[in-house]
Every structure is written in C-alpha cells, then in structure tokens.
Amino acid sequence: MTIYLFGIAEGKFELKAIYRFIKDYWAEWFPALPSYQKFSKRVNMLAGAFQTLCALLISGRATAPDVTSHLLDSMPIIVAGEKRCSSAKAAKGLCDKGYCSSKDMYYYGVKLHALGQKRYQTLPKVAMMHVTAASENDLTVAKEWLEHVRNLTIFADKAYADRAWAEELAERGVEIFTPIKKKKGQEFRDAADELFSSAVSRARQAIESFFNWIHQKTRIQEASKIRSVNGLISFIWARLAVILFFYS
Numbered sequence: 001m002t003i004y005l006f007g008i009a010e011g012k013f014e015l016k017a018i019y020r021f022i023k024d025y026w027a028e029w030f031p032a033l034p035s036y037q038k039f040s041k042r043v044n045m046l047a048g049a050f051q052t053l054c055a056l057l058i059s060g061r062a063t064a065p066d067v068t069s070h071l072l073d074s075m076p077i078i079v080a081g082e083k084r085c086s087s088a089k090a091a092k093g094l095c096d097k098g099y100c101s102s103k104d105m106y107y108y109g110v111k112l113h114a115l116g117q118k119r120y121q122t123l124p125k126v127a128m129m130h131v132t133a134a135s136e137n138d139l140t141v142a143k144e145w146l147e148h149v150r151n152l153t154i155f156a157d158k159a160y161a162d163r164a165w166a167e168e169l170a171e172r173g174v175e176i177f178t179p180i181k182k183k184k185g186q187e188f189r190d191a192a193d194e195l196f197s198s199a200v201s202r203a204r205q206a207i208e209s210f211f212n213w214i215h216q217k218t219r220i221q222e223a224s225k226i227r228s229v230n231g232l233i234s235f236i237w238a239r240l241a242v243i244l245f246f247y248s
Contacts, residue, residue, distance in 0.1 A: 098134025
C-alpha cells in the first residue's frame with residue numbers, strides 16, 4: 001500500500017511505472033519487493049483496504065459544525081472511451097456504458113459521486129464519496145445514498161432537480177438548490193429564474209474544480225489500463241486516499 005500510494009503522489013500513474021520507480025530509486029527501503037506480477041496481484045487484493053483507508057481518512061477529517069452548505073455532483077472514470085464503450089468488457093460487474101453530459105460523450109466505466117462541505121474561496125471538504133456503474137442515474141443514486149442525511153443545504157446541478165424528492169428532503173431539514181429547468185417548449189427562462197440558476201451554478205463551481213483538481217493530481221479519470229474489478233477499486237480508492245492524505 002505504501003509503495004502504491006507513494007508512487008501516485010510522486011506522479012507515477014501506471015502500476016508498472018510505480019513499480020519501476022520504486023525498484024530504481026527506493027529499492028533499499030523495500031528489500032522484499034516481489035516481482036512485478038506479484039506486486040500487481042497484491043495491489044488488486046488490497047482493494048478493500050484502500051476503500052477502508054479512504055473511509056478512515058474522511059471520518060477523521062474535522063468539518064466545521066456551523067457550516068451546513070454542501071455541494072453534490074459526480075464525475076466519470078473512463079475505462080474505455082466512446083469508440084470502444086459498446087464492446088468493452090474490463091471490470092465487468094462494476095463498469096457499464098453511460099453518458100457524460102459535461103463531456104457530451106458515451107463511455108464505459110464508473111461514476112464517482114461526492115458530497116463536500118462548501119468552504120470560502122477554496123475547494124470543498126469531502127464528507128462522503130461513492131462509486132457506481134456509469135449508467136446509474138445521478139438522481140436515483142442520490143435518493144438512496146443520501147437517505148439518512150439531515151439538516152444540510154445542498155447545491156447541485158439540474159440532474160438532481162425533483163420536486164417530490166425536495167419535499168422529502170425538507171422533512172429531514174435538508175434544502176436542495178438546483179438550476180431551474182426550462183418548461184417544455186420554453187426557449188428562455190425569465191429573469192428571476194435566470195438569476196437564481198446562475199447563483200446556484202456559481203455556488204457549485206467549486207465541486208467541478210475539485211473533480212478537475214483530483215484528476216490533475218492523480219489521473220483518476222484515465223483507467224484504460226484496468227482489467228479487473230478489484231484492480232479498478234484499488235485504482236480509484238488509492239488515488240482518493242492520496243488526495244485526502246497528501247493534498248487536502
């Protein structure tokens with residue numbers, strides 16, 4: 001685990017590159033370093049350990065109790081791009097084909113969902129993270145995932161707009177703000193709706209920046225080398241652990 005996390009933190013994003021980096025420059029620190037094949041197998045076997053490490057890092061991070069504003073969104077983790085998304089079979093059982101509206105593309109892979117505490121002029125502090133298949137609808141996932149969340153204000157994009165769910169959340173003290181959708185046949189929103197939607201979009205820009213920052217630091221969206229479910233789980237949660245431990 002140390003080798004894998006350290007390699008990612010040092011900008012080595014492929015498993016083989018991490019192994020070579022340790023072997024070439026840090027071999028005396030790891031005298032029992034196994035062969036690359038055994039190292040790769042061990043990393044895959046540690047999938048659950050990386051998930052647990054992330055859970056511990058998130059739960060151990062103090063959030064400001066007086067700040068109720070949170071940001072909700074998801075981002076794609078791409079195992080196969082648009083050209084291969086219909087025929088890809090890697091990590092089957094966890095991955096499938098989905099559509100990313102922000103990139104306007106179909107892909108094969110998973111989604112990373114995140115709920116983060118809003119902070120002034122900086123990136124949000126992670127409160128919860130969750131991984132689903134790419135085809136899972138963001139609203140459906142959020143309804144189940146946030147079932148026990150209480151007394152928060154959440155800013156999210158229009159994919160999470162649902163009046164019945166908003167009423168259910170309100171019963172738990174949760175207020176959700178999303179951009180106002182245009183009505184059927186409506187070409188433009190009125191001025192008040194436009195101002196409100198713009199304000200919500202500005203509020204949630206921080207979580208988009210957060211996702212971009214994670215990718216910049218770890219290349220988490222580029223999972224095309226992954227073949228197994230455990231390999232993908234290790235790939236994702238090890239990178240998130242690096243972000244939580246070294247950068248947040």
